Amino acid sequence: MADDQRFGRSRRDFMRVAVTAASSASLPWLASTDAQAQTAQDATPGNAPATTAGTSTRGTKLILLGTKGGPTPSALRAAPANVLLVDGQPYVIDCGNGVALQLTKAGVKLPMVRDIFLTHHHSDHNADLLNLVFLAWASGLKTPVNLYGPPRIAKMVDDFIDMNEIDLDVRMREEGRPAFKPLINVHEFDGPRVVLENDQVRVTSALVDHYTIKPAFAYRFETRDRTIVFSGDTRYYEPLATFAKGADVLVHEVMYLPALEKLIRTADNAPTLRDHLLRSHTTTEQVGKIAAAAGVKTLVLSHFVPGADPSVTDDMWAADVRKDFSGQIVIGRDLMEV
Ligand SMILES: [Zn+2]
């Protein structure tokens, strides 16, 4: 698959260069909005590596797009999603509701999205997987998008196309958009593997333990300058420390028990909900143990449970983590750059 990916990359890069050359030089009379959009896109960070060398777009940048765990919307935090920018090229990890809007707020041009990774099939992580591809397509996407993650993604693609048939047909016919489905490459897997390897990044997956949701993945991204690991959703799971060993950054989900107990006291389904959460997620104290065992430099807390309680301060999130972990702790916020 690595070879396929490399081939796909180089062919697309060739096409991109060809389009850039055409819109800026060979076809100066082509003043359509499409051409302007393309030019703007090519001027964005990292889209033309030859011209951005040495600028701040070089290297690996993590942006937290949404940091709240769970599917219910909140004014405080958006649903789970992250983007890694490697020399400006976005790699999206999880697609909670609103991911396209959050990417836009982060300054990422949607048609540049090419690789999307799903950790597991909970709706707070996959609700907007196909919406993101669709909105990128409606924004001018012309190049293939790769969707990586657990089985059922292919079915989601088919169901999405079925559900949105009217809109997709109209936009292809009347707006001249390219055929939607051929742009989507699905890469499903159910265990640890090298997920993607190209000239920018090597991505590997590991299984974590997210109670009844199987498989659930953590991802490790190794680039020229940084190694960043995403826990996905998991209960306290010691093998994750081995997978995250020596990483510069570990983005780990987190649950704060005292606030959770308060929340659960008011819920109708309290006993079931409490049991589900404790078997599915990692407490603040347990996150500290994982980060310490992994020896990571920076621990980024994200996927906060509860994530919509403003009375839980940064110090409260960090206090029990510090018992075991002496590295840098970042309390994640939406659109924060790490
Ligand atoms: Zn979740």
Ligand SMILES: [Zn+2]
């Ligand atoms: Zn989950």
